[in-house]
Amino acid sequence: MYRVVGGPPLAGSVRVSGAKNAALPAMAAALLTDEEVVLRNVPEIDDTRTLSRLLDYLGVKVSRPEAGVLVLRADGLHTTTCPTDLVATNRASFAVVGPLLGRFQEASSTTPGGDVIGQRPVDIHLTGFVSLGAEVDFSADPLVVRAPNGLQGGRVFLDYPSVLGTQNIMMAACLARGETVIVNAGTEPEIQGLAQLLTLMGAKIRGAGTQTIEVTGVPRLHGAQHRIMPDRIESGTFALAAAISGGDVDVEDAPSQYLDSLLAKLRAAGAEVQARDGGIRVCRSSPLRSVNFQALPYPGLPTDLQAPLSAVLTQAEGVSIVHERVFDNRMLYVGELRKLGAEIVSAGSVSIVSGPRRLHGGRVRALDVRAGAAVVLAGLVAEGETFVEDIYHLDRGYENLDTKLQSLGARIERVQPGKD
Numbered sequence: 492m493y494r495v496v497g498g499p500p501l502a503g504s505v506r507v508s509g510a511k512n513a514a515l516p517a518m519a520a521a522l523l524t525d526e527e528v529v530l531r532n533v534p535e536i537d538d539t540r541t542l543s544r545l546l547d548y549l550g551v552k553v554s555r556p557e558a559g560v561l562v563l564r565a566d567g568l569h570t571t572t573c574p575t576d577l578v579a580t581n582r583a584s585f586a587v588v589g590p591l592l593g594r595f596q597e598a599s600s601t602t603p604g605g606d607v608i609g610q611r612p613v614d615i616h617l618t619g620f621v622s623l624g625a626e627v628d629f630s631a632d633p634l635v636v637r638a639p640n641g642l643q644g645g646r647v648f649l650d651y652p653s654v655l656g657t658q659n660i661m662m663a664a665c666l667a668r669g670e671t672v673i674v675n676a677g678t679e680p681e682i683q684g685l686a687q688l689l690t691l692m693g694a695k696i697r698g699a700g701t702q703t704i705e706v707t708g709v710p711r712l713h714g715a716q717h718r719i720m721p722d723r724i725e726s727g728t729f730a731l732a733a734a735i736s737g738g739d740v741d742v743e744d745a746p747s748q749y750l751d752s753l754l755a756k757l758r759a760a761g762a763e764v765q766a767r768d769g770g771i772r773v774c775r776s777s778p779l780r781s782v783n784f785q786a787l788p789y790p791g792l793p794t795d796l797q798a799p800l801s802a803v804l805t806q807a808e809g810v811s812i813v814h815e816r817v818f819d820n821r822m823l824y825v826g827e828l829r830k831l832g833a834e835i836v837s838a839g840s841v842s843i844v845s846g847p848r849r850l851h852g853g854r855v856r857a858l859d860v861r862a863g864a865a866v867v868l869a870g871l872v873a874e875g876e877t878f879v880e881d882i883y884h885l886d887r888g889y890e891n892l893d894t895k896l897q898s899l900g901a902r903i904e905r906v907q908p909g910k911d
C-alpha cells in the first residue's frame with residue numbers, strides 16, 4: 492500500500508510515460524502480421540506485462556531489448572485460444588480477438604466480464620464481428636468467434652462508440668475482403684494512434700478520429716516501427732495533482748491537444764494553465780472554485796479523470812455536480828473520499844461535491860486504477876497520514892506513480908500492509 496502524508500504543494504517537472512490505452516491495442520496489432528513489430532515508449536506497467544504474457548502464450552515472440560521497447564513477432568502461433576486467467580485480470584486483453592479473427596479466421600476467449608466500474612459487456616465487439624461475416628454464440632463461455640470463409644467487409648454500426656470495440660473491429664477489418672465502414676466509431680486519440688500503426692503496417696484506413704472509419708481490406712500486413720503516444724490520462728492526473736496541492740507543475744510530453752476538456756475545467760476552477768505542443772504547465776495560487784462536469788466519450792471529459800477531478804473539487808469553494816455518462820458504476824470511490832472527510836454524496840451516476848472541506852488522513856482502498864488516483868490526490872492534501880490499500884490497481888496503469896510524485900516533492904512511499 493501507499494503511505495501518503497499531506498502537505499507541500501507540488502513543484503517541478505515530470506515526464507509522462509507512453510499511454511496504457513494506446514500501448515495495449517498496439518501490442519495486439521502485432522498478431523496481424525508474421526513480421527516484426529517494434530513498439531517504443533511502451534509503459535512498464537502490469538497491464539502491458541499481462542498482455543505480453545498472453546501474447547507469449549499464444550506463441551508470439553516477445554522481447555524487451557531495452558526499457559520501453561517491445562519487439563513482437565507473431566510468426567509461429569501455437570493457438571488462438573486465450574487463457575482465461577489473463578483475460579480475466581486484464582480486460583484489454585480482449586483486443587487480441589479482432590486481430591486473431593482477421594488473420595487466422597478464429598479466436599476463442601472467455602468473456603472478460605464485469606468489474607468494479609460496471610458490467611462492461613463485449614456485445615458491441617461481437618456484433619461488429621458478425622457484421623463482417625463471423626459466427627459467434629453470444630451466450631457461450633468461452634466465446635468462440637469463427638469466420639471459416641474469411642471476413643467480408645461490411646457496414647458496422649456501433650450501438651455505443653466503444654473504444655476497444657472500435658479498435659477490435661478496425662483490426663479485424665484490415666485483412667477482410669473489401670470495404671468496411673464503421674459507423675458511430677469511437678473518436679479517442681488512442682484509436683487514431685492504432686490506425687497510424689496499422690497504416691504503417693500496410694492497412695488502408697480513412698477517418699480514424701472521426702465517427703466514421705473506412706477500412707479497405709488488404710491481403711496481408713507487414714512489420715513496422717511505432718512510437719506509443721504519451722498518456723493523456725497520466726498527464727491529466729499530474730495536472731490535477733498540481734491543482735489540488737496549490738502547486739506549480741510542468742507536465743512534460745503531455746499531449747495538450749487531447750486535453751481540451753480537462754484544461755477548460757481546470758481554468759474554470761481557478762488554476763492557471765499554459766498549454767504548448769508537447770507539454771502543459773499547471774499552477775494554482777488562488778482558491779479553487781466549484782465546477783460542474785460530465786464524463787463523456789472523447790472529446791468530452793474522460794471518464795478516467797472523473798474520480799481524480801472530483802477529488803480536486805472537494806477543495807473547491809461551492810457545490811460541484813458530476814455526471815458519469817460512460818460507465819454505470821463509477822462512483823464507488825465516493826465512499827473512500829468520504830472516509831478522508833470529503834463532503835461528497837452520490838446517487839446512481841451523479842455525485843454532488845461540496846467544498847472546501849479540510850481532509851484528514853485515514854485508511855482507504857484503490858478500488859480501480861483511477862479511483863486509486865483519486866484517493867492518492869486527496870491524500871496529498873489531507874492532514875496526516877493516508878494509507879492507500881490495494882495499489883496493485885495503480886500498478887496496472889501508472890508507471891512509477893510514487894517516484895514521479897516524490898520528484899515533485901510529494902510525501903508518498905510504498906509500505907508493506909501491517910507496518911503502519
Ligand code: UD1
Pocket residue numbers: 511512513515582583609610611612613614615616617651652653654655656681788794795817818819
Ligand atoms: C477503454 C479504456 C478505458 C476507458 C474507456 C472509456 C482501454 C484499454 N481502456 O475501455 O480506460 O475508461 O475506454 O473511455 O482502452 N460497452 C458495451 N458493450 C460493449 C463495449 C462497451 O455496452 O461491447 C459499454 C461499456 O460497458 C461502457 C461503455 O460502453 O459503459 C464504454 O466502454 P468502452 O468504450 O468499450 O471502454 P473500453 O474500451 O473497455
